[in-house]
Amino acid sequence: DAGVTQSPTHLIKTRGQQVTLRCSPKSGHDTVSWYQQALGQGPQFIFQYYEEEERQRGNFPDRFSGHQFPNYSSELNVNALLLGDSALYLCASSFWQGYQPQHFGDGTRLSIL
Amino acid sequence: DQQVKQNSPSLSVQEGRISILNCDYTNSMFDYFLWYKKYPAEGPTFLISISSIKDKNEDGRFTVFLNKSAKHLSLHIVPSQPGDSAVYFCAAYYNNNDMRFGAGTRLTVKP
Numbered sequence: 001d002a003g004v005t006q007s008p009t010h011l012i013k014t015r016g017q018q019v020t021l022r023c024s025p026k027s028g029h030d031t032v033s034w035y036q037q038a039l040g041q042g043p044q045f046i047f048q049y050y051e052e053e054e055r056q057r058g059n060f061p062d063r064f065s066g067h068q069f070p071n072y073s074s075e076l077n078v079n080a081l082l083l084g085d086s087a088l089y090l091c092a093s094s095f096w097q098g099y100q101p102q103h104f105g106d107g108t109r110l111s112i113l
Numbered sequence: 114d115q116q117v118k119q120n121s122p123s124l125s126v127q128e129g130r131i132s133i134l135n136c137d138y139t140n141s142m143f144d145y146f147l148w149y150k151k152y153p154a155e156g157p158t159f160l161i162s163i164s165s166i167k168d169k170n171e172d173g174r175f176t177v178f179l180n181k182s183a184k185h186l187s188l189h190i191v192p193s194q195p196g197d198s199a200v201y202f203c204a205a206y207y208n209n210n211d212m213r214f215g216a217g218t219r220l221t222v223k224p
Contacts, residue, residue: 004156033212042117042202042214043157056211090156099145099164102212104156 002027004105006091012111013081021076021108025093031055032074033102034066035090043090049074050096078110086112116140117205119215127223132190134218136203139184143205143213148177148188151200151217160201161188193222 005024013019025032031050035043045058049068068074072093078085088109092102118137126132134148144165149157163170163177163186170177176189190197203215 035214040216042119042204042216045211045213048211056208058211092156099162099206101147101159101162103159104149106154106156 004091004093004103006089006105006108008108009106010109010111012113014113015081015083017081018077018079019081019110021078021089021091021110023074023076023091023093023105025072025074025091026103029093029095029103030072031094031096032068032072033092033094034074034076035092036060037088037090037107039087046076081112083112086110115216116143116207117203117213117215119201119203119218121218122216123219123221125221125223126193128195129192132188132193132197132220132222134188134190134201134203134220136186136188136215137184138186138205138213140205140207140213141184143207145206146177146179146186147204147206147212148175149202149204149214150197151202157202190220193220195222195224198222 007022033048034046037043047057052068063079065077088107090107092104094100094102147162148160151157161175179186200217202217
């Protein structure tokens, strides 16, 4: 039973560029959430997708956008990268209904030069 | 706005003793609380959860206590083992799926 998988594991970009991160949810899960974790902090909620729609959004600018595909996989896009976007980006999947724990992937480490 | 707080960045305990990790929250709307464990270079792993209608939940060596009046929860690990050494995050659900995390506590269990 495959867990949550994220790609790539590491990425280096320069300021102003655009990046796309990918996530495949745990088998059977229909909801994907994205988080940003800066060094020494807990994960910060970016947004959540269910039925290919953004359902909730945290306090992140419009430069952060996403997509969910019919197979429940998801992408996180960040435009006009800033130095402050350097962080670990975590994807988590869960069931939409009820109070269910979210299962996390190992993350994508994004470094902005 | 830090709605979930873990005020102890680190904790060190001896193998076999009890580890107690604490977490405070400010938003009274939170109704589901979770603990995650994170090893380096891995994503957080779900450990245990508790609903606001309960004040205690146990799973093997792990017990979570919830004190709603104090807006406080704690994770007890008994007995602690060296493999428990990791960063522990407290999290709370807001609006069902908008999960908020604390900054984490690094637990070190010494042999």
